[in-house]
Amino acid sequence: MVDLHTHLLPGLDDGPSTLEESVALAKAMAAAGTRVVVATPHVSSRYRTSRADIAAAAAQLREALISAGVELDVREGAEVELVRTRDLSDEQLRELRLGGRQWILVEPPLSRAAGNPVAEIEGLVARGHHVLLAHVERCPALRRSPDSVRRLLGEEVLVSITAASLTGGFGGQAQRFARWLVRERLVHDIASDAHDLEGRPPAMSDDLQAAAIDFRALRSQAGWLTGPAPAAILAGTALPPRPRGGMHDAAQRLVRRSRRWMTRRRQWW
Numbered sequence: 001m002v003d004l005h006t007h008l009l010p011g012l013d014d015g016p017s018t019l020e021e022s023v024a025l026a027k028a029m030a031a032a033g034t035r036v037v038v039a040t041p042h043v044s045s046r047y048r049t050s051r052a053d054i055a056a057a058a059a060q061l062r063e064a065l066i067s068a069g070v071e072l073d074v075r076e077g078a079e080v081e082l083v084r085t086r087d088l089s090d091e092q093l094r095e096l097r098l099g100g101r102q103w104i105l106v107e108p109p110l111s112r113a114a115g116n117p118v119a120e121i122e123g124l125v126a127r128g129h130h131v132l133l134a135h136v137e138r139c140p141a142l143r144r145s146p147d148s149v150r151r152l153l154g155e156e157v158l159v160s161i162t163a164a165s166l167t168g169g170f171g172g173q174a175q176r177f178a179r180w181l182v183r184e185r186l187v188h189d190i191a192s193d194a195h196d197l198e199g200r201p202p203a204m205s206d207d208l209q210a211a212a213i214d215f216r217a218l219r220s221q222a223g224w225l226t227g228p229a230p231a232a233i234l235a236g237t238a239l240p241p242r243p244r245g246g247m248h249d250a251a252q253r254l255v256r257r258s259r260r261w262m263t264r265r266r267q268w269w
């Protein structure tokens with residue numbers, strides 16, 4: 001799996017405080033089947049993380065992982081709070097891209113009091129940036145306006161959701177919206193948003209397996225959403241075709257069945 005959204009670096013945000021905790025988290029990610037991970041510490045009004053902080057912490061972690069024999073490819077990125085983007089120059093934003101390529105992971109507001117973020121996201125796109133929206137399902141304003149998510153999507157805006165949302169880890173509203181987004185085929189990435197081993201663990205494959213039991217649309221897309229799609233986002237290349245399945249296949253079957261019925265009806269008459 002490729003995990004584009006994690007808080008893995010020590011001492012930068014609300015992720016691990018020490019290098020030992022980071023190594024333990026990385027070990028758990030590798031054991032759960034993650035091969036490539038992007039460390040995306042918060043860059044926000046609260047955490048004024050700089051590009052230099054991220055590079056230094058990532059280098060330190062890579063060295064510790066080699067010593068500990070943990071096979072995990074750690075890349076660099078950031079989770080940039082949407083309001084913080086106002087204060088950052090275009091050059092500073094470009095430096096925070098996932099894997100240094102094309103996409104910036106942007107966190108829309110999680111508070112009910114915040115206004116609608118759509119205009120601000122469009123403003124970022126107008127500045128020439130490519131925006132991967134983090135945990136869209138947890139943003140109350142976007143939940144209230146699902147059509148605005150659909151309208152935003154395109155060559156410059158993609159959607160990521162958190163695996164734990166699909167099993168209700170962030171409440172019923174986030175779960176229902178996450179599932180609606182998957183059913184509507186509006187999601188391009190599922191990430192762990194792991195912070196630690198206890199409260200926000202890297203349990204992406206467990207969450208997806210549990211959610212897929214009664215969710216056919218997820219079963220057909222889960223592999224793509226945690227493999228080829230995030231790999232392409234990280235590389236800054238075109239996304240491979242999304243696998244068919246779920247509602248799409250059901251709709252196709254319905255069309256084929258009604259065509260057969262119409263043909264028979266013509267033969268009878």
Ligand SMILES: [Fe+2]
Binds near residue numbers: 005006007079193
């Ligand atoms: Fe996050």
